[in-house]
Amino acid sequence: MDNTKKDKRYNRLYEQLKTIVAKTDDPIAHMATISAVLYHKMDYFFWCGFYRLIDDKLVVGPYQGSVACQELEQHKGVCWAGVDSKKTILVPDVEKFPGHIACDSRSKSEIVIPVYDSDNRIMAILDVDSKDLESFNETDQKWLEEIVKLIRNGKK
Numbered sequence: 001m002d003n004t005k006k007d008k009r010y011n012r013l014y015e016q017l018k019t020i021v022a023k024t025d026d027p028i029a030h031m032a033t034i035s036a037v038l039y040h041k042m043d044y045f046f047w048c049g050f051y052r053l054i055d056d057k058l059v060v061g062p063y064q065g066s067v068a069c070q071e072l073e074q075h076k077g078v079c080w081a082g083v084d085s086k087k088t089i090l091v092p093d094v095e096k097f098p099g100h101i102a103c104d105s106r107s108k109s110e111i112v113i114p115v116y117d118s119d120n121r122i123m124a125i126l127d128v129d130s131k132d133l134e135s136f137n138e139t140d141q142k143w144l145e146e147i148v149k150l151i152r153n154g155k156k
Contacts, residue, residue, distance in 0.1 A: 010143035039064030077101035
């Protein structure tokens with residue numbers, strides 16, 4: 001998908017999600033809705049979901065796609081890199097990422113975005129995988145970072 005089309009689609013999805021999540025202040029409901037909408041509306045998303053940071057563990061949360069790893073080994077892989085660096089991680093080829101955790105060997109590229117709570121602490125990671133190499137770019141990063149902010153903001 002070219003960047004212009006991608007940008008327009010994300011804009012529509014952001015507006016849709018903003019309306020839906022404003023109806024509740026439950027972050028789990030937000031995560032479930034966000035993962036479902038993104039998975040079904042972005043054709044290159046092979047797996048889309050959240051790993052919640054609970055007692056210093058990354059535990060699978062709401063997601064769409066094939067069966068996920070239930071808990072990720074601490075400080076290893078792309079999701080933990082997002083937590084440890086406190087920033088979005090774009091991975092064009094997961095085979096080249098040191099310590100990559102393969103919950104599904106069909107995954108070829110990945111993006112992870114930290115999700116912050118109202119106290120500005122990481123509460124989860126949005127993890128999106130694609131079956132294709134180099135699926136994610138700065139457009140995905142920009143919009144997914146905005147979308148996860150809806151979780152923290154919730155009902156107004």
